[in-house]
Amino acid sequence: MTQDQMTIREMCDAFDVTPRTLxxxxxxxxxxxxxxxxxxxxxxxxxxxxxxxLRGKRFGFSLEEIRQLLDLYDIGDQQETQLNRTLDAAGKHLNELEQQREALDDAIEDLRSQINWVEDRLSALKK
Incomplete structure (x- = not known):
């Protein structure tokens, strides 16, 4: 084994993944x-x-999307196609994440409002 190669255990340790994941x-x-x-x-x-x-998964890309983007690395155009498609896909995922965040922010605000209402109601009942 050369220094350029890692065992499955070394990969697991380096990237905090399981052998099953690899x-x-x-x-x-x-x-x-x-x-x-x-x-x-x-x-x-x-x-x-x-x-x-791992980065793609964290950003919400499907494994198929990731595979397709990685496969573009070797087409011989200095990664131009890969980079363009990555940019398009990343823009779509960013938009989705921002929409999810907005929905979460709305839900959090609603839940806080409900908690405040319940606390006020409980305070009124104790008086």
Whole structure:
């Protein structure tokens, strides 16, 4: 094993994921570790891809969206297509997240109002 390769345990420790997660991403053709018998060795490319996968998941991208964007890396146009599609997808997800935040802010405000009403009602009953 070279310094450029990491074992599944090292990947799990470095990225705070489980072996099951790494095997799942491999089964979805998102990661392509080198196989030596039962052993999986992850390259720098796998580490970069995993970092992008985890970031994409955090931003609400589906695994299929992530796979499609990652697959654009190798088309030979200096990543222009990949970057353009990532920008489009990110803009859509940002809009969705902002809408979700607005809905959450409204729900929080409504819940605070209800809590205040109940507290006022309880205070009135104790008098």
């Amino acid at each position: 095997r799942f991403y491999e089964s979805k053709e998102l990661l392509f570790p080198i196989r030596e018998g039962q052993k999986r060795l992850f390259t720098k490319r796998d580490r970069a891809r995993l970092k992008l996968i």
